[in-house]
Amino acid sequence: MIELKVLIKKVGKSTFDPETDEISNFWILGQLQNRREIKIYDNLPFDLRDIEEQEIECLLFMTLSGIPVDSTTEDKLETPILKGSYLGKYEISDKWRIPEYINWKYDHIKDFHAIQVENDVFIVSPSDIEYYSLKKGEEFTFQAIEFELLAWNPIK
DSSP: OOOEEEEEEEEEEEEEETTTTEEEEEEEEEEOTTSOEEEEEESSOOOOGGGTTEEEEEEEEEEEOSSOOOGGGOBTTTBOEEEEEEEEEEOOOTTSOOOHHHHHHTTTOSSEEEEEETTEEEEEOHHHHHHHTOOTTOEEEEEEEEEEEEEEEEOO
16 A cells, blocks of 8 residues: 655645636645655645645655656756656555545546655556556656645544
């Protein structure tokens, strides 16, 4: 089971739709277990403004770049270059209460896959894995182009 812990450092400004009177997303500055900071997109939104400087357990979907790694395009927060190990297919546990909107958004993905980067594990689309032609256990270097919050739980 994926146990990803992230320290919520800061929750950025949200996008507000005055027609519907709803907030549509937030940008979150998160710190991974290896102390690397990343920018996480929250398009639901979960609204984590009240838990800044607290750690959560979460499920993050990572999108990989489809072009070769290019250090000139790296943004350490938004599009970091990472080295990881492909873990194979991943079945999302019933432990995660994934909102209907997220289920609908990712309905076209039949099987999620997982990549371990140091102490952290992210889920990815099988099409990203196919692009890299990876075998289970294989290490590779890639550029992440987005991290999206799919579900979270407070750490007690």
